[in-house]
Amino acid sequence: MFLTPDLLGVARRHAGDPAAWPVAPRFDPVERWYHRIAATAQHEVWLLTWLPGQHTDLHDHGGASGGFTVVSGTLTEETVGRDGLKAKPLPPGAGRRFGPRYVHRVSNLGTDPAISVHCYAPELRSMTRYDLNDGVLRVAAVARAGVAW
Incomplete structure (x- = not known):
């Protein structure tokens, strides 16, 4: 039986040891920068940077569960609720766990x-990227590994 590790815990362990990152973070003024910094048979770990104004679209993770933590700066996470988007600021050290349909x-x-x-x-x-129209999520596009990133 496959047991999913504590993905937020794994992200926090990697976040807490920047000297072990195989690359230094880079900031790209055109788009968010990201780099896979670790992978095992059970999970993979990515390092991302965000300049002011950079963001993702509404998206899921293709059936993967996950966790992320903020190393520096503040990010805002928006999730879809009954009354539209609900925003939560995430300062350094804050994190989130999520399941496969998040x-x-x-x-x-x-x-x-x-x-x-x-x-x-x-x-x-x-x-999968989504548009939110009148409270309904609609698929906008599906990005595939090896093609889009």
């Missing part, structure tokens, strides 16, 4: 760059 948007709404570490199990193979 849909969210993450943004840097602040004035300082941000860094986060994300862990997924199983590894990401696809991500």
Whole structure:
């Protein structure tokens, strides 16, 4: 039987040891920068950077569960609720666990760059982007590993 590890715990362990990251974080003014920094048979770990104004679309993780933590800066996570999008600021050290059907948007709404570490199990193979119209999620596009990232 396969047991999913504590993905937020894994992300926090990696976030707490930047000297072990195989690459230094980079900030790209055109798009969010990301790099896979670890992978095992059970999970994979990604390092992401966010300049002010950078964000994801509403998306899922293609059936993967996950966890992420903010290393520096502040990110805002939006999830879909009955009354539309619900925003929650995530300062350094804050994190989130989520299951395989989780849909969210993450943004840097602040004035300082941000860094986060994300862990997924199983590894990401696809991500579905969504539009939210009149309270209904509609598929906008499906991105595939090896093609979109």
